[in-house]
Amino acid sequence: MRYEKNIDLTSLNTMNIRSIAEHYCQVCDVNQLVEVIKFSRKNHLDLHVLGGGSNVILPPTIDGFVVHIAIPGCEMVTVTDSMADFVVGAGENWHEFVQFTLNQGYSGLENLSLIPGTVGAAPVQNIGAYGVEIKDLLTEVSVIDVTSDDLTPFILKNNQLEFEYRNSLFKKNARRYIITSVKVRLNKHSPLKTGYGDIAGRLGESEMTALSVSHAVIEARKSKLPDVSETPNAGSFFKNPIVNREKLLALQAEFPNVISYKVDEDTYKLAAGWLIQEAGWKGYRDERVGVHDKQALVLVNHNQGRSEDILGLAEQVKVSILDKYGVALEVEPVVL
Ligand SMILES: Cc1cc2nc3c(=O)[nH]c(=O)nc-3n(C[C@H](O)[C@H](O)[C@H](O)COP(=O)(O)OP(=O)(O)OC[C@H]3O[C@@H](n4cnc5c(N)ncnc54)[C@H](O)[C@@H]3O)c2cc1C
Missing domain, CATH: 3.90.78.10 (UDP-N-acetylenolpyruvoylglucosamine reductase, C-terminal domain)
Structure with missing residues (x-):
């Protein structure tokens, strides 16, 4: 793990805003994260969490410590004939995770295809698209409470997360919790939701599967939303x-x-x-x-x-x- 100073975050936020972080570090596991929290505390530095930088407006300079969450991992637990729980590291790419679940034969996340950012940030604003929100499928998250003496990760269940439209416990208590992993429960045959936007129209005559809905969502999003690599x-x-x-x-x-x-x-x-x-x-x-x-x-x-x-x-x-x-x-x- 490398602590760096005066790091330019232009390429780490999709708005491409030039912003210089006084201190910066990328963490790849919970131990590294705990080390960074302790370091910030000891040096009286404000701690700011950055995922994929797709939902932040950054100031020209950030005093304090920017910790970039890159915790990997995706594990299928409690697998039955019809469902599975997925436990996913906060640093995984959201869209790649969605595609992984679809390719494993599970449905539920197809309408949330192509949303930029990390898995760990998804519960923060309760991401949603085409009639589905992550709160519908998320069962629990593992978090560290930055304000606590005990920095051991613990579980918060869905009903503790105060989910609302583009809002959650994490937005209401900015900078208190850092999400280290997310657990979602997916079924093999959840009903598909195609009644929003032009998804049904895009499916046309093709067979309706979670994968085809995902493709329709991807097409719809590409046709309407600017590509961040060309238009920040x-x-x-x-x-x-x-x-x-x-x-x-x-x-x-x-x-x-x-x-x-x-x-x-x-x-x-x-x-x-x-x-x-x-x-x-x-x-x-x-x-x-x-x-x-x-x-x-x-x-x-x-x-x-x-x-x-x-x-x-x-x-x-x-x-x-x-x-x-x-x-x-x-x-x-x-x-x-
Ligand atoms: C082109 C485009 C399309 C989008 N479409 C949608 C859409 O359809 N629906 C939708 O809901 N959103 C959409 N978004 C917004 C964005 O993709 C989501 O909010 C996404 O979840 C942000 O993830 P991120 O990793 O980039 O978070 P960041 O931008 O890095 O961070 C966002 C907030 O979450 C906090 N955060 C990040 N990671 C963690 C963590 N591990 N623990 C605690 N806090 C954390 C940060 O401190 C910050 O407050 C879109 C954005 C873009 C650029």
């Missing part, structure tokens, strides 16, 4: 705002085409991308940053934008959405 971005920049029925009806009266999804009798999610697009932001760009020209929910870093450029643009978008629709947008990525 952090995925959806805003959460879909939640409104009550009264607010939805008022919006529908003024904007009949507003896109919404029913959550329950009095709760609706609005498509933030539609609100932003209809407010005229799609394709907007300034010298450094902009709004993607195919997907208005994605802010992009065109030309060496810094966090202040991205967050400045996000603020302008938020103000204009509040003005036009009376709806407050909330930023989705973690702003360090």
Whole structure:
């Protein structure tokens, strides 16, 4: 394990923001992680956890210690004829893990194909796509509580993780827990969910299997989302705002085409991308940053934008959405 100083994190975040970490280290197992936590404590350094860097907005400099989680491993435990539990190291690549489970004949994660980042970060914002969230399949996580005297990893069960839409115990208690592994339970024959977006249309006549749904999801995502290697971005920049029925009806009266999804009798999610697009932001760009020209929910870093450029643009978008629709947008990525 190598402790490094003044490390440039530009290539370690998908927004490609230049950010210099005062101290940096990549950890490949729990012992190394515990060593880093002790070192940071002893030297009074704030500890920041980095996975794949696909959901963070980094400042120009980070005081303290950035620990890059690269803990590997994927084990199938409690295998029966119909199901298996997978215990996966926090540093594994999420999409590769999804493909591994599908190739082993298990379904459940196909709708979450091609989401960037690590397995360990997936529970942090309860990743979701096409009607599935990781909370539906995750049974438990192994964590270290950075604030505790005892740095031995322990288990937190699904019902302790306070999962909500793009939220969890980990987001609510930022920097307290570090996830070392994740356990998910998958079946061989879970019902496939194809009712979201254009997945059913993309499947066409082909046989409906978890693998074919995964391929349809991959195709759909590639057609809509910019490739981070060509157009740096952090995925959806805003959460879909939640409104009550009264607010939805008022919006529908003024904007009949507003896109919404029913959550329950009095709760609706609005498509933030539609609100932003209809407010005229799609394709907007300034010298450094902009709004993607195919997907208005994605802010992009065109030309060496810094966090202040991205967050400045996000603020302008938020103000204009509040003005036009009376709806407050909330930023989705973690702003360090
Ligand atoms: C093109 C694109 C498309 C995307 N599509 C989706 C989508 O469809 N659905 C969706 O939900 N998200 C989506 N995202 C967001 C992102 O992929 C997910 O949030 C992903 O889980 C982030 O993983 P990461 O390893 O990159 O996390 P990072 O960006 O490195 O970290 C994110 C947060 O998690 C914390 N963290 C990371 N690892 C750990 C750990 N082991 N223990 C504790 N805390 C940790 C970090 O401190 C930080 O607060 C997309 C992003 C991009 C760029």
